[in-house]
Amino acid sequence: MALEANFCRVQLDRPGPGGVDQLLCVRRTRLGKTGQQICVGDRVEVEGIDWPEARAAIAAVAPRSSLLERPAVANCSRVVVVAALAQPELDPLQLTRFLLTAERTGVAVELVLTKADLLSASEQEQWRERLTAWGYVPQLVSSQSGLGLAALRARLAQPGVSVLCGPSGVGKSSLINALLPQLRLRVSAVSGRLQRGRHTTRHVELFPVEPGALLADSPGFNRPSLPAEPAELGSLFPEIRQRLESSACQFKNCLHQGDPGCAVGSDWDRHGLYLNCLESVQQQVARQPRPRSGGLKQRGGKQEPLLDQRLRQSSRRRLRQEEPDEEG
Numbered sequence: 009m010a011l012e013a014n015f016c017r018v019q020l021d022r023p024g025p026g027g028v029d030q031l032l033c034v035r036r037t038r039l040g041k042t043g044q045q046i047c048v049g050d051r052v053e054v055e056g057i058d059w060p061e062a063r064a065a066i067a068a069v070a071p072r073s074s075l076l077e078r079p080a081v082a083n084c085s086r087v088v089v090v091a092a093l094a095q096p097e098l099d100p101l102q103l104t105r106f107l108l109t110a111e112r113t114g115v116a117v118e119l120v121l122t123k124a125d126l127l128s129a130s131e132q133e134q135w136r137e138r139l140t141a142w143g144y145v146p147q148l149v150s151s152q153s154g155l156g157l158a159a160l161r162a163r164l165a166q167p168g169v170s171v172l173c174g175p176s177g178v179g180k181s182s183l184i185n186a187l188l189p190q191l192r193l194r195v196s197a198v199s200g201r202l203q204r205g206r207h208t209t210r211h212v213e214l215f216p217v218e219p220g221a222l223l224a225d226s227p228g229f230n231r232p233s234l235p236a237e238p239a240e241l242g243s244l245f246p247e248i249r250q251r252l253e254s255s256a257c258q259f260k261n262c263l264h265q266g267d268p269g270c271a272v273g274s275d276w277d278r279h280g281l282y283l284n285c286l287e288s289v290q291q292q293v294a295r296q297p298r299p300r301s302g303g304l305k306q307r308g309g310k311q312e313p314l315l316d317q318r319l320r321q322s323s324r325r326r327l328r329q330e331e332p333d334e335e336g
């Protein structure tokens with residue numbers, strides 16, 4: 009449910025003696041030696057239970073069905089990218105980078121736009137239309153006015169693990185408080201000319217919405233990282249996926265940069281953002297050349313990244329530095 013200093017808080021499938029349903033657990037050292045990291049969302053086996061003290065040790069971690077890199081959450085069935093319509097102002101490039109991180113998990117990606125109360129109805133409509141063209145169904149909500157909360161709660165009450173992720177100050181914790189008022193999570197006002205968040209939430213933690221439905225709050229951060237390979241990028245844009253479904257690109261290994269004859273073309277809103285991300289990935293590759301083989305599999309004429317393997321590798325690096333960035 010949460011990682012607290014050197015301990016993992018583990019929710020039991022069935023309560024034990026005395027109704028104990030959560031245990032504070034240490035990790036067995038042999039877990040550390042095999043390099044196996046434990047994330048929030050992992051299913052684990054515990055042993056050596058001390059019921060009166062509600063303590064135990066984690067003996068094994070089950071294979072994961074999915075992994076969100078940052079915030080590190082395993083086995084999520086839904087990644088909810090949260091952006092504010094105002095305060096802080098919605099930044100399409102930053103939102104795109106969050107959506108890409110979410111898309112890499114391979115699970116359902118939802119988009120929630122908060123602070124709708126700060127925009128006029130026509131401004132709200134403009135964003136709705138724009139993001140619909142990106143291939144998402146944006147859910148506009150306001151923790152203050154209550155707009156959209158009942159519908160969102162119904163979605164999050166479906167079985168599985170959902171995780172809210174997005175920049176600091178967009179109102180993730182406020183949203184969870186509005187949905188689950190008994191929690192009283194800490195929130196704080198955005199500050200400065202750019203209305204930046206203050207990194208109020210410091211840890212990932214899962215909260216029960218309904219039996220079998222868990223929701224994770226997470227610390228906001230500003231710059232999600234991009235995939236390691238230029239070829240991986242295209243499949244993470246719904247607009248590109250859609251265009252390639254209706255007609256295949258005539259170029260092999262095409263990076264869809266708008267060349268004549270490319271099936272993806274350049275007449276779509278995020279084309280510039282796609283090129284921006286592509287350039288960043290290419291610069292990243294140029295900076296750290298590392299020999300790789302494979303990583304892509306051929307399926308139906310197009311290349312698809314082997315997501316799981318790749319994520320597992322990069323997440324190991326990332327888990328060691330799981331701190332909110334204070335930068336930019």
Ligand SMILES: Nc1nc2c(ncn2[C@@H]2O[C@H](COP(=O)(O)OP(=O)(O)OP(=O)(O)O)[C@@H](O)[C@H]2O)c(=O)[nH]1
Pocket residue numbers: 122123124125126149150151152153175176177178179180181182183194195196197198205206207208209210226227228229
């Ligand atoms: N006007 C308005 N303000 C909101 C709304 N939701 C949240 N806020 C305000 O936005 C500020 C930041 O909210 P938080 O819930 O702390 O944001 P967060 O996303 O959890 O931020 P981190 O924990 O730093 O990642 C607070 O001052 C909230 O009162 C909303 O729907 N409308």
Ligand SMILES: [Mg+2]
Pocket residue numbers: 180181182194195208209225226227228
């Ligand atoms: Mg928060």
Ligand SMILES: [Zn+2]
Pocket residue numbers: 257258259262263264265270271272273
């Ligand atoms: Zn192309």
